[in-house]
Amino acid sequence: MLNSNLDVLPENAFPRLAALIEGLTPAHAPIPLSLGEPGHPMPDFVGDILQAHQGDYSKYPPINGTAEFRAAAAGWLNRRFGLGPCPVDPEGGVLPLNGTREGLFSIAFIVTPPRKAGRQPAILMPNPFYQCYAGAAAAAGAEAVYLDAPAQTGFLPDLDKLTPELLERTALFYLCSPANPQGAVAGLDYLQRLIALAREYDFVVAFDECYSEIYLDTPPPGGLQAARMMAEKPGGMAEPFANLLVFNSLSKRSNLAGLRSGLIAGDPGLLAKFRQFRAYIGPTNPLPSDAVATAAWSDEAHVVANRALYHEKFAIAEEILAGHFDYYTPAGGFFLWLNVGDSEAAAKKLWQAGGVKVLPGKYLSRTQPDGSNPGEKYIRVALVGERDSIAEGLRRIRDVLSG
Numbered sequence: 001m002l003n004s005n006l007d008v009l010p011e012n013a014f015p016r017l018a019a020l021i022e023g024l025t026p027a028h029a030p031i032p033l034s035l036g037e038p039g040h041p042m043p044d045f046v047g048d049i050l051q052a053h054q055g056d057y058s059k060y061p062p063i064n065g066t067a068e069f070r071a072a073a074a075g076w077l078n079r080r081f082g083l084g085p086c087p088v089d090p091e092g093g094v095l096p097l098n099g100t101r102e103g104l105f106s107i108a109f110i111v112t113p114p115r116k117a118g119r120q121p122a123i124l125m126p127n128p129f130y131q132c133y134a135g136a137a138a139a140a141g142a143e144a145v146y147l148d149a150p151a152q153t154g155f156l157p158d159l160d161k162l163t164p165e166l167l168e169r170t171a172l173f174y175l176c177s178p179a180n181p182q183g184a185v186a187g188l189d190y191l192q193r194l195i196a197l198a199r200e201y202d203f204v205v206a207f208d209e210c211y212s213e214i215y216l217d218t219p220p221p222g223g224l225q226a227a228r229m230m231a232e233k234p235g236g237m238a239e240p241f242a243n244l245l246v247f248n249s250l251s252k253r254s255n256l257a258g259l260r261s262g263l264i265a266g267d268p269g270l271l272a273k274f275r276q277f278r279a280y281i282g283p284t285n286p287l288p289s290d291a292v293a294t295a296a297w298s299d300e301a302h303v304v305a306n307r308a309l310y311h312e313k314f315a316i317a318e319e320i321l322a323g324h325f326d327y328y329t330p331a332g333g334f335f336l337w338l339n340v341g342d343s344e345a346a347a348k349k350l351w352q353a354g355g356v357k358v359l360p361g362k363y364l365s366r367t368q369p370d371g372s373n374p375g376e377k378y379i380r381v382a383l384v385g386e387r388d389s390i391a392e393g394l395r396r397i398r399d400v401l402s403g
């Protein structure tokens with residue numbers, strides 16, 4: 001009676017954390033550092049725009065979003081990733097999402113055939129990974145293949161380890177850069193190699209770039225940028241964005257997680273299929289939300305201010321944690337990934353002795369058939385809250401776990 005494809009999915013990370021610390025009384029006032037929900041102010045234009053457009057709540061919004069939204073989203077992608085010679089076309093090259101997560105999930109259904117190379121299709125993802133990828137793979141009837149992304153490979157999957165046997169049956173490859181949780185950023189060479197593999201073995205790459213605007217000094221490169229550079233080389237593809245889709249979001253960039261507004265851009269053929277499929281589901285964005293999103297993608301001042309707040313917190317983290325737990329300041333995103341030896345034991349101890357809630361890395365990673373788990377030794381710490389409470393939380397982490 002039930003869909004047995006879903007049996008491979010374990011309990012989600014947050015209920016597991018709740019169960020781990022259930023019944024333990026924290027010795028200090030709690031400081032939550034487990035959830036990656038941005039806590040910085042949202043742009044000040046949001047309220048006025050919603051008010052000005054409130055009459056539009058009476059209308060069904062189009063699945064394609066408004067022309068203004070598509071122009072703003074394409075304009076941002078073209079500016080941010082220097083797509084000049086082969087820009088994203090607002091008509092056919094970009095669509096709104098009701099939050100990136102919904103699109104990352106839906107895409108698995110569009111690109112997973114019943115069989116590939118005569119076998120069950122595979123969906124590849126980094127390990128640790130954003131949990132939505134695994135749910136999507138299971139629901140779409142694919143085998144989820146977890147590619148370890150440990151410190152030794154720069155916290156990215158090792159593309160050299162992929163065998164032709166696996167690549168031939170690969171339908172989709174999720175790459176998260178900057179990576180949640182490790183903050184690793186894939187360079188242009190890496191991105192280009194992955195796109196080349198996708199074209200050689202005929203699979204799709206879903207570039208999850210929702211942390212792309214939170215970085216220290218150097219803007220992380222993106223999938224469209226890598227593809228644009230490939231298209232300019234002699235013999236480049238007629239369709240510059242063939243086989244790739246990028247996902248981005250206002251949740252982190254603009255602190256608008258509750259707006260549920262993201263974008264998908266890339267291969268126009270794939271986008272047409274995506275649009276057709278999603279019209280059956282109907283996860284449209286209300287017109288007032290599209291108006292806010294249009295303004296947000298058109299403005300960089302609030303993004304610069306947001307980044308500056310993270311810079312302050314990374315400076316604090318560096319000061320408190322340098323030399324402990326293999327601390328490094330991530331190249332992108334807002335998580336710390338700390339090597340504490342035993343992630344579950346550390347999370348429990350931190351809650352009980354320090355009142356600090358962190359996520360065991362083990363819950364964000366899959367245990368491999370050989371029993372190894374690349375998140376086993378790590379905790380994920382989200383620097384999304386207010387500065388002083390983060391500083392206090394990090395001091396407690398250092399003192400409780402070093403003591």
Ligand SMILES: Cc1ncc(COP(=O)(O)O)c(C=O)c1O
Binds near residue numbers: 099176180208261
């Ligand atoms: C790696 C990653 N991808 C996608 C998302 C989804 O973001 P949203 O649906 O809010 O756009 C998140 C949110 O935490 C994330 O961490």
